[in-house]
Structures are given as structure tokens and as C-alpha cells.
Amino acid sequence: MTTNIYIDGFNLYYGCLKADPALKWLDPVRLCKQLLPGRDIHRVRYFTARITPRPDQPDAPNRQDAYLRALDSLSEVSIHYGRFSQTYPRMRLSQPPPGGPGTVEVVKTEEKGTDVNIASYMLMDAFRTDCDTSVLISNDSDLCEPLRMVKNELEMTIGILNPCPRQPSHWLRSLNPAFIKPIRKGVLNASQFPDTVRLPSGAEVKRPLEWA
Known part of the structure; x- marks a missing residue:
């Protein structure tokens, strides 16, 4: 089945990456292929916002920039920015x-704009029949309505990959998606980019030392 993935970048980060720096150099396409074997991963939409320096983490924007550049090396991935x-x-x-x-x-x-961006692109793709299955990586119940519309109004399959250690949101479970799968540490470990990623331009981007 042709599958599109919609990643709430900050929900993923705070749900299962923040506590372990070694997991942050994550290849989301590899992750999805491991969690959804046999599916054709057609498109991965990654939703985030540019962070600003903080006194306790002045280099955080540079690390984020390195990661976003690594994502750009993946042909399936598009990045969509809030603020x-x-x-x-x-x-x-x-x-x-x-x-x-x-x-x-x-x-x-x-963070502003992520929820509405996810909803907009998920519905746009569904209206265009860009995929057979829409999969959300988030545990944010604010995204119930676009998922409900994709499933009930457009009669497409929906699924959820839950990045949070706690149980999936009651409201997301109430949609009765085709599947809800947890994202565990083992699959995150097995889904890392190589330490050096070659970009389409021929340039290279390296895993930040703090994430080694």
C-alpha cells in the first residue's frame, strides 16, 4: 500500500529522542520502513520550526541545522516549517x-503552525489520492479531526506511530486506526543516519559531536 508519513517533529523529539542524544541522528525513512514492513513509503513530510539559541544551549540551532540538512539528503522527505x-x-x-x-x-x-500544517498537507494529499494510507507520528490529540476526515469522509486507511512512552492518546485511539504502534528504543537505534551523510550537492554533513 502506498503510504504517506506525517511527522510532528517536536512531538517525536520530546517523546522519544530528547533523553538520549545518541538517538537524535534519526533517519525517519529507515524508521518507517522498519515499523511498516512491506509498505511503499511514498512521501515523508516532516514538520518543525527553527529554534533559537538559549543561554544553556547556544549551539542547539547549529545541531538542528545539521539534522535538517541530513533530512534533505532523503528524496522521500520534505520539510515544512512553522515558527x-x-x-x-x-x-x-x-x-x-x-x-x-x-x-x-x-x-x-x-511553537506555532505545526498542527495546522500537518492537517493541511494530510488533507491535501488525501484529496489528491496521493496515497492509500496516512500515518501520523505524534501523540497529539489536536490532530484527531484531520485523521477522522481522512478515514471517514475520504475512506482512506489511517495509522499512528506513537513516539511517547505513555499510552497513546485516548482521543487518537477512539478513531480506531488500522494500527497504533509504539516507537521503541531498539528500532530508533537501528534507524540512525551514518555519521557522515553525503548531500545531493556532493557536500557532507556530520553527526554533531554531542549526539555521538
């Missing part, structure tokens, strides 16, 4: 100290 929004709202403390302030100013960083 980050950083604001400084004043929020109420749940337990303010006696005689102290009741609110505090916080740094609030939000």
Missing part, C-alpha cells in the same frame, strides 16, 4: 509566598 513565538506574559503563582507578589513574569515559548 516559534516568544512572549513575556505575567502569570499568577499557584502558591504565592506570604507577603510576596502574586504574579511573576515568565518566558513563554510556543
Whole structure:
């Protein structure tokens, strides 16, 4: 069956990659072929946003850039960008100290655009009959509605690869997808890029030392 994959990059990262740097140099096409044997992986859409430096991780954008360049070496993969929004709202403390302030100013960083981008491309591909099966890599229940429409309105097969260590979202399970599979450490270990990836231009990109 012709299968398209829709990857919520940050859900994947925080679900099963962040805790182990050695897993972050992930080849998503290899991962999907291992988890979905016998399927024709037609297209892999990877949704993310460019991160900005933080005092504790000033080189993080360079590592992300290296990874995104490695993804560009895969003919099946296209990258779709949202954006980050950083604001400084004043929020109420749940337990303010006696005689102290009741609110505090916080740094609030939000990723914008990923959910709507995934929904838009998933539905566009389904309307175009670009695949027989739509597979989501995410445990985000906000994506239930586009999956429901693909399954019930367009009568296509849906599946979920769950990157989170906990049980799949109740709302995603309620859609009764054809399958829900966990993404475990063993298959992540077996799905890494080589340490040096050659790009179509002939240039090379190397695994960041922090991810060795």
C-alpha cells in the first residue's frame, strides 16, 4: 500500500529522542520502513520550526541545522516549517509566598503552525489520492479531526506511530486506526543516519559531536 508519513517533529523529539542524544541522528525513512514492513513509503513530510539559541544551549540551532540538512539528503522527505513565538506574559503563582507578589513574569515559548500544517498537507494529499494510507507520528490529540476526515469522509486507511512512552492518546485511539504502534528504543537505534551523510550537492554533513 502506498503510504504517506506525517511527522510532528517536536512531538517525536520530546517523546522519544530528547533523553538520549545518541538517538537524535534519526533517519525517519529507515524508521518507517522498519515499523511498516512491506509498505511503499511514498512521501515523508516532516514538520518543525527553527529554534533559537538559549543561554544553556547556544549551539542547539547549529545541531538542528545539521539534522535538517541530513533530512534533505532523503528524496522521500520534505520539510515544512512553522515558527516559534516568544512572549513575556505575567502569570499568577499557584502558591504565592506570604507577603510576596502574586504574579511573576515568565518566558513563554510556543511553537506555532505545526498542527495546522500537518492537517493541511494530510488533507491535501488525501484529496489528491496521493496515497492509500496516512500515518501520523505524534501523540497529539489536536490532530484527531484531520485523521477522522481522512478515514471517514475520504475512506482512506489511517495509522499512528506513537513516539511517547505513555499510552497513546485516548482521543487518537477512539478513531480506531488500522494500527497504533509504539516507537521503541531498539528500532530508533537501528534507524540512525551514518555519521557522515553525503548531500545531493556532493557536500557532507556530520553527526554533531554531542549526539555521538
